[in-house]
Amino acid sequence: MYNLLQRLSGVTSFAVSVLLGLVVLISVTTPLIPSSPTHAVVLHGVKTTTGRQMDPYDKTSRAAEYARLTFDVDADLTSMFNWNTKLLFAYIAAEYSAPGFETNKIVVWDRIIRSRRQAKLRLRRHHNKYTLRNFGLTFDGVQDANLTLYINPVPYLGLMYDRPMHSIPLTLPRAAAAAAA
Amino acid sequence: MELLSHAKKHGVRSLLLQGLTFISVLTSAFMIWKGLSLFTNSESPVVVVLSGSMEPAYYRGDILFLHNGYSPIEVGEVVVYKVDEKPIPIVHRVMKVHTESETGKQFLLTKGDNNSADDRGLYNPGQLWIQRDEIIGRVKGFVPYAGMGTIWMNEYPQLKMGLLGALCVLSLFSND
Numbered sequence: 001m002y003n004l005l006q007r008l009s010g011v012t013s014f015a016v017s018v019l020l021g022l023v024v025l026i027s028v029t030t031p032l033i034p035s036s037p038t039h040a041v042v043l044h045g046v047k048t049t050t051g052r053q054m055d056p057y058d059k060t061s062r063a064a065e066y067a068r069l070t071f072d073v074d075a076d077l078t079s080m081f082n083w084n085t086k087l088l089f090a091y092i093a094a095e096y097s098a099p100g101f102e103t104n105k106i107v108v109w110d111r112i113i114r115s116r117r118q119a120k121l122r123l124r125r126h127h128n129k130y131t132l133r134n135f136g137l138t139f140d141g142v143q144d145a146n147l148t149l150y151i152n153p154v155p156y157l158g159l160m161y162d163r164p165m166h167s168i169p170l171t172l173p174r175a176a177a178a179a180a181a
Numbered sequence: 182m183e184l185l186s187h188a189k190k191h192g193v194r195s196l197l198l199q200g201l202t203f204i205s206v207l208t209s210a211f212m213i214w215k216g217l218s219l220f221t222n223s224e225s226p227v228v229v230v231l232s233g234s235m236e237p238a239y240y241r242g243d244i245l246f247l248h249n250g251y252s253p254i255e256v257g258e259v260v261v262y263k264v265d266e267k268p269i270p271i272v273h274r275v276m277k278v279h280t281e282s283e284t285g286k287q288f289l290l291t292k293g294d295n296n297s298a299d300d301r302g303l304y305n306p307g308q309l310w311i312q313r314d315e316i317i318g319r320v321k322g323f324v325p326y327a328g329m330g331t332i333w334m335n336e337y338p339q340l341k342m343g344l345l346g347a348l349c350v351l352s353l354f355s356n357d
Contacts, residue, residue: 057301105256
């Protein structure tokens with residue numbers, strides 16, 4: 001005869017194995033669901049200025065060059081929402097190489113898209129949300145710069161993966177005063 | 182008392198056998214954990230989210246599966262890091278990456294999706310960047326709320342002790 005405890009343990013262990021199987025199945029199949037997002041980034045201009053940032057943790061607060069971008073984003077990410085999409089984390093990264101530092105990647109803008117209704121992006125003459133400043137403080141010798149839109153779908157359950165979307169070339173000019181000197 | 186009567190009824194051997202099974206369960210769990218740790222190159226490959234700083238992507242109690250590997254960190258990745266002077270590992274997104282050409286050394290800046298400021302206030306005093314070796318792992322997969330039990334047990338130690346006690350008593354009196 002089985003007592004109550006044995007029955008309970010049998011039921012729970014079966015339930016846990018079924019749940020684990022489902023978790024694996026959902027995790028593996030979700031990235032395979034096809035989607036056809038449209039996306040375009042247009043850069044209007046870059047303006048570099050020299051200044052000191054008010055950073056409470058960076059006590060040095062040396063003068064540095066800051067680039068202010070003006071860009072448009074047109075994207076329809078509606079098709080990236082499926083039954084296992086909690087949100088899309090969209091971000092634009094500036095990528096370049098500088099003397100002594102082969103790769104530099106800086107997120108200049110991001111947005112959390114939580115529903116199909118928010119998934120049509122239409123930004124006009126937007127500026128960067130985060131400061132764009134080189135590790136070496138100036139944009140001296142910066143080359144191969146581009147601006148890339150990435151989408152990082154966050155599922156309700158399962159695996160994380162990233163989707164590079166649209167990449168455009170970018171030039172990071174020196175500030176007017178520095179270039180003249 | 183009850184232990185003695187149990188020994189009288191089933192013999193000392195069965196008691197020892199039970200002890201052995203218990204120890205083998207413990208050691209195999211430890212082996213799996215350490216094996217996973219070796220495979221992922223991460224000191225703790227499974228973590229529970231403790232704060233709401235990554236909402237709405239990750240909530241308190243979500244279980245995260247990490248893989249550290251050896252490749253450089255990319256921007257946009259969600260990583261778990263631990264700085265020397267703070268004991269609690271933090272799950273945040275990488276916002277800036279500068280990789281030095283000669284040494285391959287990486288300077289990383291992180292930020293929580295739900296925080297308006299970057300993480301410099303969470304690093305060691307005066308620390309502006311975190312390094313590759315401070316990263317415990319990058320988030321590769323997650324199961325929502327499955328780690329809520331851990332949080333309850335940390336918040337109510339009585340619950341933990343009670344559960345452990347109940348398990349011990351049950352293991353003594355089970356026949357398998």
